[in-house]
Amino acid sequence: xxxxxxxxxxxxxxxxxxxxxxxxxxxxxxxxxxxxxxxxxxxxxxxxxxxxxxxxxxxxxxxxxxxxxxxxxxxxxxxxxxxxxxxxxxxxxxxxxxxxxxxxxxxxxxxxxxxxxxxxxxxxxxxxxxxxxxxxxxxxxx
Amino acid sequence: xxxxxxxxxxxxxxxxxxxxxxxxxxxxxxxxxxxxxxxxxxxxxxxxxxxxxxxxxxxxxxxxxxxxxxxxxxxxxxxxxxxxxxxxxxxxxxxxxxxxxxxxxxxxxxxxxxxxxxxxxxxxxxxxxxxxxx
Numbered sequence: 001x002x003x004x005x006x007x008x009x010x011x012x013x014x015x016x017x018x019x020x021x022x023x024x025x026x027x028x029x030x031x032x033x034x035x036x037x038x039x040x041x042x043x044x045x046x047x048x049x050x051x052x053x054x055x056x057x058x059x060x061x062x063x064x065x066x067x068x069x070x071x072x073x074x075x076x077x078x079x080x081x082x083x084x085x086x087x088x089x090x091x092x093x094x095x096x097x098x099x100x101x102x103x104x105x106x107x108x109x110x111x112x113x114x115x116x117x118x119x120x121x122x123x124x125x126x127x128x129x130x131x132x133x134x135x136x137x138x139x140x141x142x
Numbered sequence: 143x144x145x146x147x148x149x150x151x152x153x154x155x156x157x158x159x160x161x162x163x164x165x166x167x168x169x170x171x172x173x174x175x176x177x178x179x180x181x182x183x184x185x186x187x188x189x190x191x192x193x194x195x196x197x198x199x200x201x202x203x204x205x206x207x208x209x210x211x212x213x214x215x216x217x218x219x220x221x222x223x224x225x226x227x228x229x230x231x232x233x234x235x236x237x238x239x240x241x242x243x244x245x246x247x248x249x250x251x252x253x254x255x256x257x258x259x260x261x262x263x264x265x266x267x268x269x270x271x272x273x274x275x276x
Contacts, residue, residue, distance in 0.1 A: 083256035084153040
């Protein structure tokens with residue numbers, strides 16, 4: 001078993017479906033995790049969206065430095081935040097970036113980061129369309 | 143009851159804060175050094191923490207090293223079981239031992255991320271804590 005598959009096995013909660021088949025915004029899972037606390041769920045989504053640009057910036061800076069361990073750490077943080085917010089496709093792509101970082105493959109992590117931005121923008125637009133955001137929030141340029 | 147939450151990721155910090163505020167007074171820290179400072183100050187003030195919720199993957203000093211430092215500080219202060227602070231280790235990695243070695247001797251319980259509100263409550267109550275007013 002290779003390092004990547006071993007790592008995947010260790011992550012019980014990471015979805016295995018292709019990104020395109022995952023829900024962009026899994027509201028049911030979000031509310032289920034928080035025992036139906038809609039107010040907290042809304043705060044988590046807003047916080048994730050507001051905090052994503054900083055987390056992405058830290059990830060991109062680490063990739064530019066060629067610092068694979070920092071890439072792993074920042075991707076891990078994004079993955080956790082995305083999971084909390086019900087952003088399933090962002091969670092999956094950030095897991096792939098984390099795996100690339102743990103394998104020392106910064107070039108792959110950088111390429112995947114472009115997809116991460118796209119998935120985040122999809123999530124932000126979906127949350128906005130569904131009325132989860134109080135106002136128009138600025139997106140991240142893909 | 144006093145609770146110290148050490149978590150660098152903002153949404154986890156927010157969720158834990160919201161859940162654990164029902165149990166006691168919460169202090170939030172973003173890294174290991176900040177946690178050690180808060181832990182030391184709480185003892186100096188004579189009002190130590192009862193529970194530390196520690197994220198495993200932290201920048202600079204990871205959760206395992208921070209907990210080890212907390213245990214060393216307790217030993218130097220002459221604090222022994224059962225008066226040591228309870229440690230809840232929080233992690234997105236389920237196979238900690240395979241990658242980082244045994245942490246069971248350092249923590250009282252482990253919470254897997256992403257976690258459910260009900261799981262946090264269940265673990266905290268199994269550790270012997272109850273919600274305020276109950």
